[in-house]
Amino acid sequence: MFPPSLFPSPRLxxxxxQLLDGVRGIAQKFYGRAAAYDSSREFPQxxxxxxxxxxxxxxxxPEDVGGAPxxxxxxxxCLIEISSACASTGLIWATNFHAAGxxxxxxxxxxxxxxxxxxxxxxxxxxxxxxxxxxxNATAMRTRLRPEGDEVVVDGRKCFITNxxxxxxxxxxxxxxxLGDGKEAxxxxxxxxxxxxxxxxxxxxxxxHRASQTAxxxxxxxxxxxxxxxxxxxxxxxxxxxxxxxxxxSVAAHALGIARxxxxxxVSYANQREIRGQSLLHYQGNRFIVAELAADLALCESMxxxxxxxxxxxxxxxxIGAAALKLRAGDLAVRAALEAIQLHGxxxxxxxxxxxxxxxDAKLMQIGEGTSESLKDFIGRALMTRDR
Numbered sequence: 001m002f003p004p005s006l007f008p009s010p011r012l013x014x015x016x017x018q019l020l021d022g023v024r025g026i027a028q029k030f031y032g033r034a035a036a037y038d039s040s041r042e043f044p045q046x047x048x049x050x051x052x053x054x055x056x057x058x059x060x061x062p063e064d065v066g067g068a069p070x071x072x073x074x075x076x077x078c079l080i081e082i083s084s085a086c087a088s089t090g091l092i093w094a095t096n097f098h099a100a101g102x103x104x105x106x107x108x109x110x111x112x113x114x115x116x117x118x119x120x121x122x123x124x125x126x127x128x129x130x131x132x133x134x135x136x137n138a139t140a141m142r143t144r145l146r147p148e149g150d151e152v153v154v155d156g157r158k159c160f161i162t163n164x165x166x167x168x169x170x171x172x173x174x175x176x177x178x179l180g181d182g183k184e185a186x187x188x189x190x191x192x193x194x195x196x197x198x199x200x201x202x203x204x205x206x207x208x209h210r211a212s213q214t215a216x217x218x219x220x221x222x223x224x225x226x227x228x229x230x231x232x233x234x235x236x237x238x239x240x241x242x243x244x245x246x247x248x249x250s251v252a253a254h255a256l257g258i259a260r261x262x263x264x265x266x267v268s269y270a271n272q273r274e275i276r277g278q279s280l281l282h283y284q285g286n287r288f289i290v291a292e293l294a295a296d297l298a299l300c301e302s303m304x305x306x307x308x309x310x311x312x313x314x315x316x317x318x319x320i321g322a323a324a325l326k327l328r329a330g331d332l333a334v335r336a337a338l339e340a341i342q343l344h345g346x347x348x349x350x351x352x353x354x355x356x357x358x359x360x361d362a363k364l365m366q367i368g369e370g371t372s373e374s375l376k377d378f379i380g381r382a383l384m385t386r387d388r
Contacts, residue, residue: 083257164215186236
């Protein structure tokens with residue numbers, strides 16, 4: 001289905017190759033359970049237990065808290081396999097990386113020892129940035145962090161928070177009250193599950209990724225140790241931008257997992273379904289459709305592994321490339337799902353076949369971690385020059 005010359009695998013360390021084989025094994029079981037979880041909207045605990053049995057959280061945690069760090073490319077390769085089998089499970093696990101990764105990168109040794117062992121032991125994390133008023137404009141957030149002695153009082157409301165209400169740790173961004181209301185006030189702080197006054201206002205009923213928990217959270221006078229602030233007051237923008245540079249390729253890998261699943265379904269069905277005694281792929285128009293999908297998948301995956309290699313080599317100048325990759329991968333996931341539905345004909349319009357679920361899951365890839373429109377604006381602004 002995936003010719004090696006068209007879809008080369010990334011170069012991974014031997015330990016990662018072995019782990020990826022284990023991920024492919026559990027992903028087969030995820031595939032078999034995905035439709036039921038989607039229908040019931042039940043949290044896929046059985047899948048998360050399987051992920052934890054392989055110790056997957058440990059691949060993005062430092063050794064001093066029980067981690068077993070592997071390359072960023074290894075993480076992306078695992079995420080593609082999981083998301084292809086069950087997008088909801090992929091979203092839950094990827095959010096662990098999106099939240100715990102920045103904590104690991106910007107915490108002190110003391111903070112790591114207090115906050116991250118729970119993740120090494122299979123915990124859940126949440127990344128709390130988006131607010132009802134802010135959307136993709138993170139600097140417009142209204143959550144306030146007010147210092148009071150050795151504590152910080154957190155007041156605010158966050159929406160569309162994956163793992164919200166379930167997480168063991170929350171990476172929360174807000175404005176440090178003593179620094180005003182601009183981006184220079186943006187600050188990152190870690191809240192633990194036991195923190196009083198964290199309230200899950202509601203769980204959203206999303207059209208896709210139905211088994212993951214997306215919640216609206218309110219923080220009403222949460223008192224958090226000042227020692228949980230990362231880097232110090234006013235350093236949130238630095239942390240957020242660094243996090244986005246790694247979370248956007250992660251969303252792209254998630255999208256490519258969905259696109260792969262749609263491509264496999266489209267090609268498999270088109271080879272089996274017959275019209276006038278010939279398979280659908282006997283007809284040139286249909287061959288052109290799957291050929292275009294294959295070419296675009298190969299191009300996006302090639303860019304994904306290029307970005308992954310640069311991150312693993314310590315290159316920080318990847319913001320534009322990460323945004324472009326996420327933009328194209330998100331669009332491809334939606335298009336691949338639509339083409340799979342079209343090739344399935346009337347069956348594609350039913351819940352008995354996977355493409356309709358893949359389309360619902362794929363749409364988030366054009367919205368989360370920066371909408372397609374905001375990414376286009378970001379990339380376009382990078383190409384502007386000052387008038388002379």
